[in-house]
Amino acid sequence: MLNQDARLSPNVFASDNEKVPTRDGFGKGTVEAGKADSRIVVLCADLAESTRAEWFKKEFPERFIELGVAEQNLATVASGMARAGKIPFIASYAAFSPGRNYEQIRTTIALNNVSVKICGMHAGISVGPDGATHQMLEDIGMMRMLPHMTVIVPGDAEEARKAVIAAAKTDGPVYIRFGRAATPLFTTSHTPFHIGKAITLWESEKPKVAIFSTGSLSYTALTAARMLSEEHIGSIVLHIATVKPLDTETILAVARKTGRVITIEEHQRAGGFGSAVAELIAEQHPIPMRLLGIEDLFGQSGEPEELLKHYGLDALHIRDAAHALLHI
Amino acid sequence: MLTDNEIKELESHARDIRETIIQMLVAAGSGHTAGPLGMADIFAAFYFHILKHNPANPDWEERDRLILSNGHICPVLYASMAHAGYFPVKECLTLRKLGSRLQGHPERVRLPGLETTSGPLGEGLSQAAGAAYAFRMDGKKQHIYCLMSDGEQQEGNTWEAAMFAGKNKLHNLTAIMDRNNIQIEGMTEDVMPLEPLADKYRAFNWHVLEVNGNDITAFIAAVNEAKGIYEKPTLIIAHTIPGKGVSEIEFDYHWHGKPPTKEEGQRFLKEIRTMNGKVPHEYA
Numbered sequence: 001m002l003n004q005d006a007r008l009s010p011n012v013f014a015s016d017n018e019k020v021p022t023r024d025g026f027g028k029g030t031v032e033a034g035k036a037d038s039r040i041v042v043l044c045a046d047l048a049e050s051t052r053a054e055w056f057k058k059e060f061p062e063r064f065i066e067l068g069v070a071e072q073n074l075a076t077v078a079s080g081m082a083r084a085g086k087i088p089f090i091a092s093y094a095a096f097s098p099g100r101n102y103e104q105i106r107t108t109i110a111l112n113n114v115s116v117k118i119c120g121m122h123a124g125i126s127v128g129p130d131g132a133t134h135q136m137l138e139d140i141g142m143m144r145m146l147p148h149m150t151v152i153v154p155g156d157a158e159e160a161r162k163a164v165i166a167a168a169k170t171d172g173p174v175y176i177r178f179g180r181a182a183t184p185l186f187t188t189s190h191t192p193f194h195i196g197k198a199i200t201l202w203e204s205e206k207p208k209v210a211i212f213s214t215g216s217l218s219y220t221a222l223t224a225a226r227m228l229s230e231e232h233i234g235s236i237v238l239h240i241a242t243v244k245p246l247d248t249e250t251i252l253a254v255a256r257k258t259g260r261v262i263t264i265e266e267h268q269r270a271g272g273f274g275s276a277v278a279e280l281i282a283e284q285h286p287i288p289m290r291l292l293g294i295e296d297l298f299g300q301s302g303e304p305e306e307l308l309k310h311y312g313l314d315a316l317h318i319r320d321a322a323h324a325l326l327h328i
Numbered sequence: 329m330l331t332d333n334e335i336k337e338l339e340s341h342a343r344d345i346r347e348t349i350i351q352m353l354v355a356a357g358s359g360h361t362a363g364p365l366g367m368a369d370i371f372a373a374f375y376f377h378i379l380k381h382n383p384a385n386p387d388w389e390e391r392d393r394l395i396l397s398n399g400h401i402c403p404v405l406y407a408s409m410a411h412a413g414y415f416p417v418k419e420c421l422t423l424r425k426l427g428s429r430l431q432g433h434p435e436r437v438r439l440p441g442l443e444t445t446s447g448p449l450g451e452g453l454s455q456a457a458g459a460a461y462a463f464r465m466d467g468k469k470q471h472i473y474c475l476m477s478d479g480e481q482q483e484g485n486t487w488e489a490a491m492f493a494g495k496n497k498l499h500n501l502t503a504i505m506d507r508n509n510i511q512i513e514g515m516t517e518d519v520m521p522l523e524p525l526a527d528k529y530r531a532f533n534w535h536v537l538e539v540n541g542n543d544i545t546a547f548i549a550a551v552n553e554a555k556g557i558y559e560k561p562t563l564i565i566a567h568t569i570p571g572k573g574v575s576e577i578e579f580d581y582h583w584h585g586k587p588p589t590k591e592e593g594q595r596f597l598k599e600i601r602t603m604n605g606k607v608p609h610e611y612a
Contacts, residue, residue, distance in 0.1 A: 041462075065461065073454045073488035080395075080458025083444065085466070088458075103448055104485065108455060112445040113437050 001229075002222075003200045007190035012219075013226065019182035022216060023121050025160025026178055027052030030089055031059050032161070033168035039087045040168055043067055045074045050180075051091040051121045075101040078116045079108035087115050087168055094120030094136035094177060102142055109173045110146040117167045118143070118175045124215065124266030125294065125311055126181040126304035135299035140214075141271030143175040144244040150174040150195060151244040153215040153265075153273070156185050159241060162193040170195060179266075181304040183216035198247040200254075202226075204234030209322045210258040211237045212251065214273045217264050217313060224318035233322060243273050251277060252285055260325040261289045262318060266308075269293035290321040330545055334377075338544045341411060342372035346573045346600050348407035348420050354593035356424040359432065362570035362583040363477065364404035366508045369542045370566060371408040374473070378551055383413035386441035392470050393459055395443050397452020398477035398506070399433040400585075405442075406430050414441040450483025452476055453503055457493040460501035460561075471555065474503045479511035481522050487532075493561040494533030501561040502554040503534075506541065508570040510581035529563045541566030573600050 002008055011017050034040045034056055043065045044053040057064035065081075067074045071092055078088035090097060098105050098118060109116045123136045144151045150170065154160035160178060167174040192199060201218060202225040209228070213221035218239040225235045236254050240247065255261055261281060263274035274291035281289060294311055308314050322328075330338075345368045353359045374394060375381075382388045396405050403423065410417040415429070422428035429439040433447030444455055456474035463470050480486055493501055505525070513519050526536045535557045539550040547566060554562035570584070571577035574596045588596055 041465075062465070067488075067492060070488035070491070072450075072485040073492055076451045076454035076485065076489070077458035077461070077492060079444070080455035080460075081462040082458075083455070084393075084459040084462035086462045104451055107445060107448050108451055111435065111437075 001202065001204065003203055006192070006199050006201055007188055008201065009186050009188055012184070012186045012222065018185045020157040020185055021180055021182050022154050022157050022160040023052045023178040023180065025154060025157040026091065026119055026121070026164055026176070027055035029161040029164025030056040033165045034060050034063065037087065037168060039085060041065060041081060041086045041088050043074055043078050043088055043090045045069055045071050045092045045097070047092055047121070051119070053091040071096045071100040072104050075104040075116070075118070076108050079112060079114050082114035082116050087117070089117040089119055089164070091119045091121060093134060094123035094139045095134050098139055098142055098175070099136055106146060110148050113148050113172060115171055116173055118173065119178060120175065121178045122180040123177045124179055125299045125307045125313070126179055126216070126266060128181060128304045128307060129301045131301040132298040137266070137268045137294050137299065138271070139175070139177060140243055140265065140267045140273055141275070144276060148173055149244065150242070152195065152242050153177045154241055155216055155218040155239050156183060156187055158185055158187045158189065159191070159193055163241065166193065166195050177215065179216055184219045186219050186222065193241070196242045196245050196247055198238050198240040198242070198250045200236060201239050202235065202237040204229055204236070207234040207236045207258045209233065209235045209260040209262060209325055210254045211235055211318060212240055212261060212263045212277055213237065214240050214243055214265050217266060220313070220315050221264060221318060224315040227315055227319050228322055233326065235322065240273070243276055246276055246280060248280055248284070251280060255281055255285050255287055259287050261287060262292060262321045262325065263289070264292040264313060264318060266313060267293050269295060288325050290325055292317060292321060330548065335545055338372050338376055341376045342368045342544065343600060344411050345372055345404060345407045347597060348410065348417060349403045350588060350593050350596050350600065352403055352407065352420040352423045353587035354590055355421045356587060358424060359403055359587045360400045360585050361587055362510060362577065362580070363398070363401040363506065363508065365574060366541070366568040366570045366572045367401055367404050367475070367506055368573065369544050370475070370504065370547055370568070371404050373544050373547050375408040375412040377548060383409070383441070386414060390470060393443050393456070393472045395452050395456045395459070395472065395474045396434060396446055397474055398449060398480055399446030401477070402434045405434065409441055449477070449480035450485035453486055454489035454492065456501055456503065457489050457498055460493070460498040461496060464498065464500055470500070472501045474501065476503060476505055478505055478507045478509065478516055478522060478525070481505070481525065482520050490529060490532045490534065497533070497559055498561045499558050502551065502564065503561065504564045504566055506568055507565050508568045510570050510579070510584055512584050514581055525565060533560055535560040535562040536565065537562065538565045538567065541568035542572050575599065
């Protein structure tokens, strides 16, 4: 059943629940953080409308900096601004930032250890019709490999807003991943959010399998948990927004309780969120796992829902993975 | 205007810096020789005349910012910082050794006084532009200097930065390009031609000056002129001789990325100490 302490949206399973893209949380969050702290600046590379950087620009035009189509400059100008006392948020599509400017991020932000917040929009397969070039599926892996880097994949727009505000208050480099498609708002303003803390969304009485999810697929994980409960299969859904540093304590506690783990993410299976969890489980508490993600493929054009289903990232695939782990 | 004595003093600092560069490269057994020697005069001008800085308090808020983009010439940066009093000169001999604060390419978090981490080329100008933009937003008076190489003008990121600085008329930014005409594989104009560099930057809305980068007086005059330009950032193309001070390696691109052996080092040091034979005996 739903974890009451998570204070989730009351109509979380309603068919008409509200859907908002997580990038809206970036827009709201930067405006709120910008009001609280005048050091915050937003830099954008010709994508102010679709990244929602425009919302900050309207509120604080003098603190919005347009770089043009130049993502390498986006990262390095931000690094210089951070060294001059600003807290820059850089916004572009994840395919270009950190896709295009990875070395600049590595050298001038991560190794240089400066407080730049890298905001990768339109990440994942659910970008939809734009196709493979714009569907960034490698960013979590790229960013979590960098020392000093914190990596956050918010579950919905409300959590994205909180993640932006929390990142503004955190020293050092942070990567936040956002999506293009409207996805269910399952958290509320009362749902706790702390960098590095996972939250339990669902816990059955006798859980036999854990579903660890990140990003908006946590809602899909919830749907799968309900589906499994109808089959009398108990589960725990742990939403892990912070991929780095992982909430190792909570993850291991849940793994010990269930003895079986499924991970799901809108990312390559190799190197991403599931890999991060697997590294921990393999060393600390080896148990059977199934990692759901993109199977070493590039995406293609299509509608978000179609693509998620096509690439095996829907509730039915989670249920099948649970059956496999339980030998059903 | 500099007095004759001031000029002599700066030239003497440049000589000390060159001497330390040779010593540290011999001790390290790897590293870059030509660029650091060629830039010793400009670094002496910065650390002993131009920069507003405080070696005893490297984080002093009001300091000018000197951002080294082509991190591989860091021996000249370390030697200059040491002679200016940031750390003991003898620490220079730890260059490239395990645990040293003097990394093969500069790492800001390891050594107070470094403004950034650099090595991968083409990234310093945009960091300098970002800092200049931020300081101007806050009405701060610090001047931002970016030292870069000619080879890294082949990087796309450099031109993204040039466009940004030109658009925003960053008058508090002065870039200095070490135009020594060499890069690892050969002469720049053979590897990938850069000229006409001055016209290119002018087209990007920069004020451009050209100067003999081994003439300290002329270089300081150019920096002063740059400070008088309000509507544009300034680029000083400093024509330098790679390997300057050691006649047998001057303009030889093979010396871009290798250190002198112990024997070569002794020979080079003798030439630097005797000022090319002008003084009859080496001092100590």
